Structures are given as structure tokens and as C-alpha cells.
Amino acid sequence: MSLVVKEPVTACFHCGETITSDDIVAGDKHFCCTGCKTVYDIINKNQLCEYYEIGAAPGINQRTKVREGKFDFLDDAQIIDKLVHFKDSTHFHVRFYLPQMHCSSCIWILEHLHRIDPGITKSQVDFIKKEITVIYNFNATSLKQVAKTLALIGYEPHISLNDVSSTKVKKYDRERIVKIGIAGFCFGNIMMLSFPEYFSLEKLEDPALKHWFNYLNLVLSLPVFFYSASEFFISGYKGLKQGFLNIDAPIALAVLITFGRSVYEIIGGSGAGYLDSMSGIVFFMLIGRYFQNRTYQSISFDRDYTSYFPLGVSVINADGTEMQTSVSNIKKGDRIRIHNDEIIPADAILFIGKATIDYSFVTGESLPVEKTIGEIIYAGGRQTSGAIELEVIKEVSQSYLTQLWNNEAFKTKKEEVKVSFIHRVSRYFTYALFTVALAAACYWLLHDPSKAWNAVTSVLIVACPCALLLSATFTNGNMIRILNKYGLYIKNASVIERLGDIDTIVFDKTGTITEQGRSEIHFEGQPLTDEHSQLLRSLASQSNHPLSKSIVSCLPFQRSLPVKSYQDLKGQGTSGLVSGRVVKMGSAEFVLGQQSSDSRSGSRVYVSIDSEFKGCFIINNTYRKGLQESIAGLKDKFSLNILSGDNDSEAPYLATVFGNTTGMLFNRKPEDKLSYIQQLQSNHKVLMIGDGLNDAGALMQSDVGIAISDDTNNFSPACDAVLAGERFSLLNELLAYCRKEKVIIYSSFALSVLYNAIGLYFAVQGSLQPVIAAILMPVSSISIVLLTTGMSSLFGLRLKKQKT
Amino acid sequence: MSVLFILISASLIIATGFLIAFIWSVRSGQYDDDYTPSVRMLFDDELTPDKTETTNSNKDQKDTDYGTRKI
Numbered sequence: 001m002s003l004v005v006k007e008p009v010t011a012c013f014h015c016g017e018t019i020t021s022d023d024i025v026a027g028d029k030h031f032c033c034t035g036c037k038t039v040y041d042i043i044n045k046n047q048l049c050e051y052y053e054i055g056a057a058p059g060i061n062q063r064t065k066v067r068e069g070k071f072d073f074l075d076d077a078q079i080i081d082k083l084v085h086f087k088d089s090t091h092f093h094v095r096f097y098l099p100q101m102h103c104s105s106c107i108w109i110l111e112h113l114h115r116i117d118p119g120i121t122k123s124q125v126d127f128i129k130k131e132i133t134v135i136y137n138f139n140a141t142s143l144k145q146v147a148k149t150l151a152l153i154g155y156e157p158h159i160s161l162n163d164v165s166s167t168k169v170k171k172y173d174r175e176r177i178v179k180i181g182i183a184g185f186c187f188g189n190i191m192m193l194s195f196p197e198y199f200s201l202e203k204l205e206d207p208a209l210k211h212w213f214n215y216l217n218l219v220l221s222l223p224v225f226f227y228s229a230s231e232f233f234i235s236g237y238k239g240l241k242q243g244f245l246n247i248d249a250p251i252a253l254a255v256l257i258t259f260g261r262s263v264y265e266i267i268g269g270s271g272a273g274y275l276d277s278m279s280g281i282v283f284f285m286l287i288g289r290y291f292q293n294r295t296y297q298s299i300s301f302d303r304d305y306t307s308y309f310p311l312g313v314s315v316i317n318a319d320g321t322e323m324q325t326s327v328s329n330i331k332k333g334d335r336i337r338i339h340n341d342e343i344i345p346a347d348a349i350l351f352i353g354k355a356t357i358d359y360s361f362v363t364g365e366s367l368p369v370e371k372t373i374g375e376i377i378y379a380g381g382r383q384t385s386g387a388i389e390l391e392v393i394k395e396v397s398q399s400y401l402t403q404l405w406n407n408e409a410f411k412t413k414k415e416e417v418k419v420s421f422i423h424r425v426s427r428y429f430t431y432a433l434f435t436v437a438l439a440a441a442c443y444w445l446l447h448d449p450s451k452a453w454n455a456v457t458s459v460l461i462v463a464c465p466c467a468l469l470l471s472a473t474f475t476n477g478n479m480i481r482i483l484n485k486y487g488l489y490i491k492n493a494s495v496i497e498r499l500g501d502i503d504t505i506v507f508d509k510t511g512t513i514t515e516q517g518r519s520e521i522h523f524e525g526q527p528l529t530d531e532h533s534q535l536l537r538s539l540a541s542q543s544n545h546p547l548s549k550s551i552v553s554c555l556p557f558q559r560s561l562p563v564k565s566y567q568d569l570k571g572q573g574t575s576g577l578v579s580g581r582v583v584k585m586g587s588a589e590f591v592l593g594q595q596s597s598d599s600r601s602g603s604r605v606y607v608s609i610d611s612e613f614k615g616c617f618i619i620n621n622t623y624r625k626g627l628q629e630s631i632a633g634l635k636d637k638f639s640l641n642i643l644s645g646d647n648d649s650e651a652p653y654l655a656t657v658f659g660n661t662t663g664m665l666f667n668r669k670p671e672d673k674l675s676y677i678q679q680l681q682s683n684h685k686v687l688m689i690g691d692g693l694n695d696a697g698a699l700m701q702s703d704v705g706i707a708i709s710d711d712t713n714n715f716s717p718a719c720d721a722v723l724a725g726e727r728f729s730l731l732n733e734l735l736a737y738c739r740k741e742k743v744i745i746y747s748s749f750a751l752s753v754l755y756n757a758i759g760l761y762f763a764v765q766g767s768l769q770p771v772i773a774a775i776l777m778p779v780s781s782i783s784i785v786l787l788t789t790g791m792s793s794l795f796g797l798r799l800k801k802q803k804t
Numbered sequence: 805m806s807v808l809f810i811l812i813s814a815s816l817i818i819a820t821g822f823l824i825a826f827i828w829s830v831r832s833g834q835y836d837d838d839y840t841p842s843v844r845m846l847f848d849d850e851l852t853p854d855k856t857e858t859t860n861s862n863k864d865q866k867d868t869d870y871g872t873r874k875i
Contacts, residue, residue, distance in 0.1 A: 050848065104843045111844070127840040177830050185823045189816065206805055216812070 014040050016057025035062025039154050043109070046116050051109045058105030059154055066151045067339055073312020073324035074144040074159075082164035083143065091121060092138050096150065096157035101130045109153065117141055117149045132157075161327055161396075162307035176290050183228040183283040186220045190276045191774065193217055197272045198771040214266045214273070221275040225259050229282045247426040247472075250433070250465040255282065261457045274461055274770050277777045281466045284781045288473030292480070292493050299722055301491040305405055308361075308380070308693060309345050309396070313338070316389065327396055334392045338383050346379050346392045347399045353388030354568075356545065357381035360510060361692040363645045363669070367603065368545065380693060385545075404670050409701040410718065420497055421742065422472045425749070426465055433463050440764045451766035458768040462759035462776065467752030467784055475744045475788040479737070482796040487727030488706075488734050495720045498704045499738035501685045505634060506677065506698070508690035509644035509654075509666075512708050514621040515725070521554045525615015532614065534558055535578045536607055539585060542566050543574055547605055550619050551585075573605075584608045588616075621650065623657075626729030631657055633732040639684070641665075643673050645694050673698035689723070689731075733799050744791045748784050755780040 010018050012032035024031040031037040039062055043051055051058060073079060086093035101110070106125075110132050113123045119141025123134045132155075134146055147157050193213045229252075236249035255278055262273025315325045316335040327345045330336065335351070338344055344357070355371040362380035371377055377390060379399035396402065437459040444452035476493035483490060490496065507513055528536070538561040540551040566576040573586010584591050584607065591606040592613060606616040634640060641663040642654060648666040655664070665676065674697035680686045681703070688695065688702035691709065696718040699705025707719035708728065723731070759776050762768045829835070 054847075104846070107840060107843050108847055125840055126837045127843065128837065174830050174833070174836070177835065178827050181823065181826050181830065185819070185826075189819065193812070209805065209808060212809065213812075216816070 011057065012036055012059075012061075013052070014057065014059035015061040016059075017061055032061070033063045035065060038062070039152070042116065042152055048109055048112055048115060051105050054105040054108055055103050058103050060100045060102075062154055064341075066156055069314075069324075071144045071147040071151070072314075073326065074147055075142070076312070076324060076326060079164065079311065079326050080143050083159070090137055090139065091135050092143070093133060093135050094143060094146070095131050095133050096147070096159070097163070098130055098132055098150065098155045099158055100155050101125070101127060106155070110150075110155065113146075113149060116153070117145060120146060120149070159311050160307045161309040161311055162304070164311065164326075173290075173293075176286065176293075179228040179231075180283065180286045180290060182223050183279060183286055186224045186228075187276070187279040187283045190217045190220050190279055193220075194272065194276045194770065194774065198774065211269070217273065217275045218263065218266050221259065221262070221279055224279040224282055225255070228286060229255050232282075232285075244423075245427050245430065246423045247465070247469055250426060250430045251285070251469060254460060254463075254465060257457055257460045261461070272770050274773050276770070277461070277773045280774075280777050281464065281781070284778075284785075285466055285469055285473070288470050288477070288785075291477035292473040294477065294480075299489050301719070304410075304718065305380075305402055305693060305696070308343070310343055313342075313345055330392055330396060332392055332395060335389060336392060337387060337389050339387045340383060340385070342383055344377055344379050344381050344383065344390070346396045347394040348377055348379075348390035348392045350375055350377055351389045351391055354385050355383060355388050356385040358384050361694075363692070363694045365510070365646050367547075404674075404697050407671075407674060407697055407700075409674060409697060414494070414498070414703070414720065420472075420494055422468065422745070426468050429465055429468060433460070433465070436463070436760065436764070443764075444766065455764055455766040458763035458766065459760060462763045462768060462773055463756045464752065464759075464777070464780065467756070467780060468749055470781055470784050471745045471748040471752065471788055474785050475741060475748070475792055478789050478792040479741060479796075482792065482799070483734065483737070485796075486730055486734065486799050487724035488721055488730075489724075490721040491719075495704060496738050496741050498685075498720075499687070499735060500741055502687040502704065502735065503638060504641070504680055504684040504686045505638045506641040506643050506680070506686060506688045506702070508673075508688075508692070508695050508698075509642060509650070510621075510646045511691035512689055512695075513627055513642075513728075514623055515710070519550050520620045520622045521550045521617055523554075523615055523617050525613075528555075528614065530558065532609060534561060535581055535583050535609060536585065538563055538578050539566075539574060539576050539583045542576065543568060547603060547617075547619055548574070548585075551605065551617055554617075581610050584611075624725065624728045628657055630729045630731055634735075635659060637732075637735075638687075641680075643668055643676055643698065645669065645673075645692075670694045670697050674701050677701045687735075690719075730799065737795055737799055740792070740795045744788055744795070747791065748787045751787055752780055752784055755783075 011030075012019055013029040014031055014036035017032050019030060019032045024034060024037050026037055026040070029040070031040065036059060039059060043049060074083075080092075084092045084094045098106075098110070100106070107127055110125050111123055113134065114120045117136075119139075120134055120136045123132055125132050132150075136143075136146055147159075150157050193216055196210070196213065232248045232252045232255060235246065236252035239246035239249055258274050258278040262275045262278070265271035265273045309327060311327060312324045313327055313330065314322045314337040315330065316337055317323055322337060325334075330346055336345075336348065350371050350373050352373070355375075355377060356368045357371060357377055358368045359365050359378075359381045361382075362378075368384055369381075376393065379394075379396065379402070394400075437456050440455040440459055441452050444455050473493075476496060479496055480490060480493065483496075533555045537552055537555040537557065540548040540555075541560075542548075542563055561579050564577040566574070568574045569586070569590065572590040573584060575582065575584040575586075577583075585605055588604070588606050589595060591608050603619045604616050605619070607614050631640070635658070639661075640658055642658065642665065644664075644666045645668055646666060648664075651664060651666070655662075658664070665672075668676070670693075673695065677686055677688060677698045678701055681701075686702040687704045687706065688698045689706045689708060690699055691707055695705075695707070699707065699720075700718045704721065705719045706721045706723050708723050708725055710725035723734075727734075755776055759768070759773070762772055
């Protein structure tokens, strides 16, 4: 018979994670750590418990505490000035980026901030952008206090150098929507007022009424012509000025001629004009453009290196006091203090403290580097072992890292350099059109000159270059939407076409084909007893080194043992007295006293208890799921390369996956990566896939740069697209999908040529009635939209099948 | 049929009124965020007055707590 044993509650009430080690209890609720419990206390005290009722366990784990004094830099008046985007006599408005937002409970509690801090008047969340706009009374509370309040409930604002340097204005989209609204309104009304004209009820009509309807149409068409269609004129004119015929030029011409002829006919009383077709086509084209330009709102592609750097840093004054200074004000010779888990903002020399710098994002090296006093530490690394003091040798903008951003590759915009094939096709179309118009003109001038003008303008009205724009915009818009669904977020529509032209792929190693932050660990040696594994675990948990953390994660927790005489010897290992036993972990030399003869890949941590060798932990990079299969698929169509900033210990394994024909280069600095891409580009179209800042130059230089990211809040700037880490195995299918773009656009254009042929049949005869134009225009537009959307969704089904 | 002059004018004026309302609402920024309002409207209303009073008295207590708590 089994006893009824009361199972302990295993999930934290606040964050939902399984309670492993300490179980903190408050009343009838269990928490995994004091951090979570503290947040719960604050929420409870302020009567905000609805937070927990909206969704289960909505909190974010609070194990790592926010450092005291972390937001002191927000006391600086200059910084406040730059961050606050609106001021009036009593209130400041500020926007913070909160990447932790993930559910409706977050929205709820963030909009009830005023209950925690009465100085906050109002707070409003934009969930898609993960931004909160806080309006606070600057006499009752301060910017620093607002940031602290947010951090207190678990939503620490992410403030970086980017927030003070760039101004983000998003008025553009609003204007386009207004244009679409006006065009649609006028289109509908003009068409309604044109109905009598279509049905030729001239006998029944009062001529005064007919004239009046025509003039109303004219008035209604004015906002469409001068306001809604303005972007076509401006763009076409700009293109012509540079001697370049882009797609907007023939469209502008068509709109102009249609409007012109209609005005002439209405004022002259000879006809009703074609204003319904004109406003209709402007309406559809604007919708197409809007659809195409809707990129994924949560990702901002305009970041540069500044979004990675912090805003303020502690500068140590001559008298020993600390002062929070803005990072851009740091001068050469300043002494700064960098705390644990902070980014080094400028090249500096280590003076005091133990520095273990994680450069994985910057140079791609997967293991942290330990630096001695007197060594230079380069900007961009993250300190992982406590507080250190440094002396700055170069200002932030002069540092080794930011120099990369001065490279030529960052100055040009790729979509302006490489012209889309759409513009080329539209050019041929325009020439063909003028030929037809000229031919019609010549014919009629010889046979019946009175019809010549009529025929020519009809040809130019009906033969719609607009169809090409519609095909392109709706195809791109739908493809962007489908690519988003499968984890590839692109910067703009031109990326699709460039992806379709790729023939060479270059991969970064660390973080790109390996999973960021995770590693495979196994133990070689005599099997460990429970007691031994707890001894090892207790010693390993004293250190912050990633290898130690891996060991801690792979040994199950039972109890925490006290460690005395703990020693951490840089580059060698750690040792200590755990429950009276001497435990040592580290390199072979440190633990065994002799060099290791093991040349296999991976890092090794040898362990001994009471001077008795127990075995070693072997820690390897984990490669992304499905790497083998996806590389096998890619090898056939593309030539592959690996370009890494890390060492070549993984080369043998990579050769088995990628094959012997793949070029593999290791220990490459960011500038080397950039020049390698440049070399390849002399006769190839290159796609670069990377993840860290060290890849930024290469990503910018290549024809398309994709940044892999496991967390879309944090990715390499300077890329054209972001690929979600778990979708890496879909790469081959995604590229194949992009190649279909041209197929779809050409097919739909062929369809539109069919409509054009019908229209031209009437136009060249000089007998194009407005009703025919008015029917052809929406029918062709809608069928193009249906065809492009249908085809792109159909091809997208192939992506669905591959999805694991 | 001449009544159409008046009818069409009247309807166009009203329709233009709606167009102006549309333009005004887009320009005021209501549609910049089209996701969060859909979540926000599902939240419950604020607490009733009795409960709010208890909240206020709690707030006074809370203030003193903040005085001693280290933030």
C-alpha cells in the first residue's frame, strides 16, 4: 500500500518556473527566489493582484537582481533632456523600451504604474513595439525613480546609446493612410456619379444634370491628382533628373494624360473623361504600396552599434567618489568602474579587479577571455566576474569596434545601389507602349486625322504600367507576410529579390551554426556517486565562468554544501574545501600536474577529490538542430563557406558536415570578414549569415546579410533580415521561396498584358468609351491581386510542409 | 429629376464630413498601435469606490513603508 505523500508545489507563483533549490513561502504561495517574492509583495501591497488573475504566472524570473545604483545616470540633466521627448509646465513624457513584455498581464500592470508611484500620471503601452510611454509629474517623481519602479516589478527598461542619438519619426505611415482614404472616397463617389454615363441614359437625362455630374467628378478628382498621386510624380521626376527611368515615371505619365484629357473633355463639353479609372488606379496602387511596406513592427532595422552600448557609466573622480557620466562624455584618461554583467564602453586598460570578458557577441570567441592588470580591454565585451576599474585610452567613438562602422560598406544603402528588375521591365514596357501609340498616331494621321489625338491618348490611358506596380507590390507584400510567418523577418521588399539571386553562402560559426549560450556536456571517468557530484556542484557554483555554469547545470541538485578556502586561479582552475574534502577542478596541468594529451575537440575540465583523479567533463558547442540536413540540401545549389572569429578546434567536425569543398577560415577579425566578402563578390552574389557585432561589417558588405537570433530583441545591427534561430533548418526552403518571386511577378504581368491587349484593341480604333476603361481597370487590378496573392500563398505551402 | 441637384449635394457634404473625421482620426495617431487596444478593452473596470477608499488608506501605510525600504 502506498502512503499518501503530500507533493510539494513545484511552480513559482510569480514566474512559473519549477522550484528546484530554495522554496520561499509566503502565506499559501510558493516562489522560486526572493526576487520573485519581492515583486509579488510590491504588487500585493498596491492592490494590483489582478496581474496574477489575468494570466497564470505572468512574471519574469527575478533571480538576477538589478544592481543598486544602476539608474544613477538618469540624474544627469543632459541625459534627461535627450530621453524625454515632450515637456510641458508640469509633466515630462518619456518612452522606454521594455523587452520583457510578453502578455496581457504585463500590459495591465504597466498601465497601472500610477498605483505604485503616484508621481506617474499616466502610462501607456505599445505592445507590438514593446514600448511604454510614461507621463510623469517631474515635481513629484523623477526619471530615475520611474526607471527604478519599472525595474522593481520586473520590467527593467533597456536604455542604450541609441535612445539619445536617433530620433524616430513615424508620421510617414499616417500620411499614406490618409492618401488612401482620400483616393478611395473620391474613387467611389466618382464612379457612382459616372453611372448614368455608363448606361448611356442620355435621352432621359437633363443635360444640365450631366454637366453638373461631370464637374463634380472633376472637383472630386482634384485631391486624388494633386495629393494622393503626388508620390508618383515626385518619384518619377527624381528618377528622370538622375537620368533613370524608374517604374513611377510611366505611371505618372499615364495619370497625367488621363487627367489632362478628362479635363479637356469635361470643360470642352465633348465627353465625360476617364476620371473614375484614374482615381481607381491610384487607389489600388497606393494600397499595394502600403501593403508592401508593412514590415514587422517589433523589429527595428535602423539600429547601429549604439543600441548595444549602455548610456551611462560610473566614472571615478580624483577624490574616489563615483559619478555617473554619459558614455559619450568619457575622455581619455578617465577612470571608470564596470560592474558585473556590464558592457565595456570604450577601449581601456585594466587597473583593479578580476576581468573575465565575454566577447562572443563582438568577436565570436565562444569562451570568455581573462585579462590581467595592465592589459588592454577592448570595447564591446561584457564583464562577467565582478566589478573592475579601468582607465580609458580611447573615447567611445574612437574605439576599435566603432571604427568598423566608418567603413565604406556602411555608407551606401543596398536597395539604392542594386536596381530591382521591376524597373527594367517597366522600361521595356514603356518603350513598347510608345511604339504602339506612335504607330496608331501615324495610322490615323494618314487616314482620319481627327481621330489621331483621341487614339494616342486612349492608348496611353488604357495600357496600364500600373499593372506592373500592382503585381510587384502585392506579391512582395504577401511574400513578406509569409516569410514572417516562417521566421524570416526582412527589412524591405528588395531583399526578396536579392535573396533570389544568391549563389554563395558564408556562415559565421559561433552563435550562428552553434546555439548561443548552450553547450553539450558529458563526463568521462568512473561514474560519480551522489556525494561526489554534490561536492563538485558546490564548488562549481562558486564560479561565474560558463564552463562552471555548464557543470552546475548538468549535475542535479540535492543539497548545497559549504565551501571554504575557495581559490580561483586564472586560466587554470578552482579549488576549495567542501565539507572538509579538497576538491579541484580545472585544466589537466592544474589538477593532474601534467599536460593533457587529448586532442579531440571541446573544452575539458578535469576534477579530483582529495587528490584522487575522478575524470573530466567534456564540454562541446551544441550545433543547431537540423544542421546536417539543411547543409546537405544547401550544398547542391550554393557554394558554402565558413568564416569564424573563434579558433579552429571544431574544424574536423565541421568538415564532416559541410564537406571538403567548403572553405573554412578561423580566427578572423571583423575587418577580415568584410574583405573576404568583398573578394567573393567579384564574381558571386553572396549571402552572409551571422549573429554578432563582429559580423556587422560582413553583413553590410554582402549582397544580403541575415542575422540569426534566438531572441529578436537582441540581434546584430546592419543586417537585411533576421532569421529566428529555431527556423535555421528552413533556410534552403526559404531561399527557394524567394526565387519564386520573379516567377509570380512575370506571370501576373503576363495576365495584365492580356487585359491591355483587349483595351488597346478599343483604344487604337479611337473608340475607347469610359465605360470600357472603367470596367477593365478594376477587373485587371483585382485579378492581378488575386493571382499574385494566390500564387505566393501556394508556393508558401511548400514551406509549411517542411516545418518540423 | 432636378431634385437630384439637392440630394447629391447634401449627400456629398455629409460624406465629406465623414472623410474629414477619418483624416482627423488617422492624423491624431489612434491607429499607430492597432494591437494593444484590442487587449486593453478586455480589462476589468477600476475598483468600486468602497474598495478605492481602502486602497487610499493602504497607500498611506505604504508611504511609510517606502521610507524604510531600500530601493
